[in-house]
Amino acid sequence: MNRQIRTLGIAMLVLFVALFAQLNYLQVIRADELANHPGNNRVAVRDFSRPRGEIRTADGVVIARSVPVDTPFKRLREYPEGPLFAHITGFFSFTFGSDGIERTYGAELAGRSGDVRIRQLGNVLADEPQGAHVTLSVSKAVQEAAAGSLGSRRGAVVALDPRTGAVLALQSFPTYDPNPLSAHDQKAVRAAWEGLTNAEAKPMLPRTYRERYAPGSTFKVVTAAAAIERAGELAVKDYPVLRTLDLPQTDQDLPNFGGGSCGGMLPNLLRVSCNTGFAQMGLDVGAENLAAEARDFGFGSVPPIDLPAAARSLFPEAEAFDRDVPALAKSAIGQQDVTATPLQMALVAAGVANGGVVMEPQVMAEIRDPQGRLVRSADYASWQRAMSAENAALLRDMMVGVVASGSGTRAAVPGVTVAGKTGTAQTTGDNAHAWMIAFAPAEAPTVAVAVVVESQDGLTEATGGRVAAPIAQAVLSAALSQSQP
Amino acid sequence: MTATAVAAKARRIPNPRSKEARLLLMVGLLTLGAYVLASLGRTASVPVDLMPFLVFTLGTLAVAHLVIRRLAPRASPVLLPVAAALNGLGYVFIARLDTDRAAAQATWTAIGIAAFAGTLIVVREARLLDRYRWTLALVGLGLLLLPLVPGIGYAVNGARLWVALGPLSFQPGELAKIALAAFFASYLVEKRDLLARSTRRLGPVSLPEPRAAAPILLAWGVSILVMTAQKDLGSSLLFFALFVLMLWVATERGAWLALGATLFFAGAYAAWSLFEHVQSRVRIWLDPWPVADGEGYQIVQSSYALGTGGLTGTGISLGSPQQIPAAETDFIFAAIGEELGLLGTTAILAAFLVLIGAGLGIARRAQHPLDKLLAAGLTSIVGVQTFIILGGVTRLVPLTGITLPFVSYGGSSLVANYILLALLIRISNDNGRQAAALEAQK
Structure with a gap:
């Protein structure tokens, strides 16, 4: 054997x-x-249980932090302000990953990025790596003003500093509470996720930078810029007073909202938001010029904001209008094939405010390691040049007229010169999205805003001025009192 | 030869027990070190129950050592330390994965050591098991089929292997394999001549006497029955392999291996074509990735764990092996691979090889055929079982769930393996005694 x-x-x-x-x-x-x-997902588990840095607002409020708990993940991500900053911080979920700042600066918050780690090298043997803290340019005061004035109407508010592109507020309603998504009981997390993703109102959609709306009359700022910048003679052309504009190639007519009559030169057309005048101006400027100007304001490109999956705003290629001239007239007044995110429209206002230069929008202001040493600070840079400084000043003065005596008087802030433009974008039937873009102080702008409120009753140009302008006013006031305390 | 000469001769042979004691001390320190590391990894502090743990570990090792010293002083000094090292490392990982189960495993370890001592006390000579041949057969079959008895038997994860008697639940199949190994050894030693005779030829293959082939067919039938009735592929495979290997060793006839392999593949093919769960196991084995979130989840997680562990592992308590379903039981090897890396898994493989080598060495040195065959059979159980589960966990072969001896969580398995170890030590002691007697006669 x-x-x-x-x-x-x-x-x-x-x-x-x-x-x-x-x-x-x-x-x-x-x-x-x-x-x-x-x-x-082992790397994710390690990140998930690693001490994670805080996210703070410009005015020092902690809006995301990790607290020690007795579960296998060791630390729970908390959002002390609940839904207020949800569309900025995003969430930090084991099952569903992360969004917002949690995603963009995930490596820094987890202490995993190279520059954070090198600074930590000395501590490697003593402690486990600590995450860095991210401070935003968003302030709680401005964010609260945006959230409070928008209230429980569906829509979005964007406020930024036109000089730098630093984002001051990003409010999107409906919003959600990121806390349940970041919890540890994955069954409960799944249930919360399904509830949110199945909700008809799409509470997890950041309308500020991932949703496109027809910009309506706020787009007339772009059309006006195209005329001033590229066809100077049109800026002084006197457009006839009309009730409707007879569109070429078709028996269709383009009416003014509410059936009114209007006309005159560019400043007046902008002040009263004259559809017939701007539609004709769009035809006069031409597809080529209008498309180029829209492109120079950022349409067709993803804004380089430090938030994930921002949407491009859309303006058709010039050739698209060759066979459809009426579409050009409609696009010139922000209807038909033009769609824009609230962020993009805020960048249009900011571009005019900043002497024609559109800055890259940025939410992060600085990143510091746990010892308080600076790791990285915002690198503000210009993104697009939309107009010359002189032409931007001309357009700014026209926009001042809108708020001083035109359709946007409700955006006026006492003691400050505000420039703006209202908008009403027809959606279905008698409903319209109410818009307002504005900046202030007009002489030396420190804040630019865009406001959209979805599906409001009443299809007149007054809708934007009635619904959206007061929100812009509240946000401008809050931001101005922040910058001049 | 004078009495002083005998004493001098005896002195030249190193006492295996002092070697064992030194090895056990090393095992104790190894286990303790791993336990402290696990705690450091989890909470960055030394475990609070360090003293109780130390007392328990050294206490159980000391008890087992003293029992051998007293009852089997000439046995191999390798078996207990290797088993204790596997048991200790397994315990550290169970404690790291599930504290409640760690307490149960500690209790079962104590019971296992008691069963180890009890076996050495009761079985004074392995050959005496011959007298209880049919009792062992009946007990073995009875235990094997016990989970099928309505009322007390129940299924976990689809495999009907469990018996609950009051608050106590266990897997009788674990004990059955030892009883059956003892029965096979005793039966085969008596019938080996008959079974070795070939009466017919089929071309180059000489076939054994048809009537003598009856037992192998019976064993095959029973294993198929167990497989279908209890849905336990691992046990039936182990049971069948054990019988074929022992038959081959006993008869020294390769034809039995060929017949066994043929029957195995026939049975496997039949099982594959009849049962969906067998087909799914094969499918997952060939390519688990398309179903990584479904039926392939466990094996894919196991691969992730082993890959993440890499060469040196993440460190104890610093990985995420809790993501592997059954990480404390069948998949504990993947958990070890994640946190101790290739170095740790290789150490486990080496430990089992030492155990198998020692077991087969005992079989080779045994004088009596029954001792020889029993030692070979018991060692085969450890070797085949280890290969089945490690091959499954590493996706070398299709996965069939079974515990990793001494390492996995599981009371029945641990107790059965300590009984198995005690029997090997008993045979080893008999060998040592005979060797010493031979030496003395010279």
Whole structure:
């Protein structure tokens, strides 16, 4: 029997050598691939349980923090302000990943990015790596003004500093509470997620930078800019007073909202938001020029904001109008094929405010390691040049007229010169999105805003001025009192 | 030879027990170190129950050592330390994965050591098991089929392996394999001549006497029955492999291996075509990635764990092996691979190889055929079972759930393996005694 026992031993040895070979295959040859496989969430678990930095507002309010808890994940992500900053911070979920600042600056918050780690090298042996803290340019005061004035109407408010592109407020309603999504009981997290994603109102959609609306008459600022910048003679052309504009190539007419009559030169057309005048101006400027001007304000490009998955705003290619001239007239007044995110319209206002230069929008102001040392600060840069400084000043003065005595008087802030433009974008039937873009103080702007309120009753140009302008007013006031305390 | 000469001769042979004691001390320190590391990884502090843990570990090792010293002083000094190292490392990982189960595993370890001592006390000579041949057969079959008895038997994860008696639940199949190994050894030693005789030839293959082939067919039938009735592929495979290997060793006839392999593949094919769950196991084995979130989840998680562990592992308590379903039981090897890396898994493989080598060495040195066959059979249980589960966890072979001896969480398995170890030590002691007697006669 000894021979068999010996053979048995050799056979066992062979089997174990095969096991050893397979282990080398898994743990050495394919180790990297398996460790970093998209389905392998071990890196996520490590990040998830790592001490994570705080997210703070410009005025020092902590809006996301990690607190120690007694679960396998060790630390729970908390959002002390609940829904107020949800569309900025995003959430930090084990099952569903992250969004917002939590996503963009995930590596820094987790202490995983190179520059954070190098600073930590000295502490590696003493502690586990600490996450860095991210401070935003968003302030709670402005954010609260935006949230409070928008209230429970669906829509979005964007406020930014036109000089730098620093974002001051981003309010989107409906919103959501990121706390349940960041909890540890994954069954409850799943239930919360399904409730939110199935909700008809889409509370998790950041309308500020991921939703496009027809910009309505606020787009007339772009049309006006195209005329001033590219066809100077049109800026002084006297447009006839009309009730409707007879569109070429069709028996369609383009009426003014509410059936009124209007006309005159550019400043007056803008002040009263004259559809017939701007539609004709769009035809006069031409598809080429209008498309180029829209492009120079940022249409067609993803705004380089430091938030994930921002949407492009859309203006058709010039050739698209070759066979459809009426569409050009309608696009010139922000209808038909033009769609814009509230962020993009805020950038239009900011571009005019900043002497024609559109700055890159940015939410992060600075990142500091746990010891308070600066890791990175916002690198403000220009994004687009939309107009010359002189032409921007001309347009600014016209926009001042809108708020001083035109359709946007409700955006006026006592003691400050406000420039703006209202908008009403027809949606279905008698409903319209109410718009307002504005900036102040007109002489040296420090804040630009865009407001959209979805599906309001009443299809007149007054809708934007009635519904959206007061929100712009509240946000401008809050931001101005922040910058001049 | 004078009495002084005998004493001098005895002195030249190093006492295996002092070697064992030194090895056990090392095992104790190893376990303690791993336990402290696990706590440091989790809470960055030394475990609060360090003293109780130390007392318990060294206490159980000391008890087992003293029992061997007293009842089997000439046994191999390797078996207990290797088993204790596996048991200790397994315990550290169970404690790291599930504190409640760690307490249960500690209790079962104590019961296992008691069963180990009890076996050495009751079985004074392995050959005496011959007298209880049919009792062992009946007990083995009875235990194997016990989970099928309505009322007390129940299924976990689809496999009907469990028996509940009041508050106590256990897997009788774990004990059955030892009883059956003892029965096979005793039966085969008596019938080996009959079974070795070939009466017919089929071309180059000489076939054994048809009537003598009846037992192997019976064993095959029973294993198929167990597989279908209890849905336990692992146990039936182990049971069948054990019988074929012992038959081959006993008869010294390769034809039995060929017949066994043929029957195995026939049975496997039949099971594959009849049962969806067998087909799904094969499918997952060939390519688990398309179903990584479904039926392939466990094996994919196991691969992630092993890959993440890499060469040196994440460190104990610093990985995420809790994501692997059944990480404390069948998949504990993947948990070890994640946190101790290839170095840790290789150490486990080496430990089992040492255990198997020692077991087969005992079989080779045994004088009596029954001792020989029993030692070979018991060692085969450890080797085959280890290969089945490690091959499954590493996706070398299709996965069939079974515990990793001494390492996995599970009371029945631990107790059964300590009984198995005690039997090997008993046979080893008999070998040592005979060797010493031979030496003395010279």
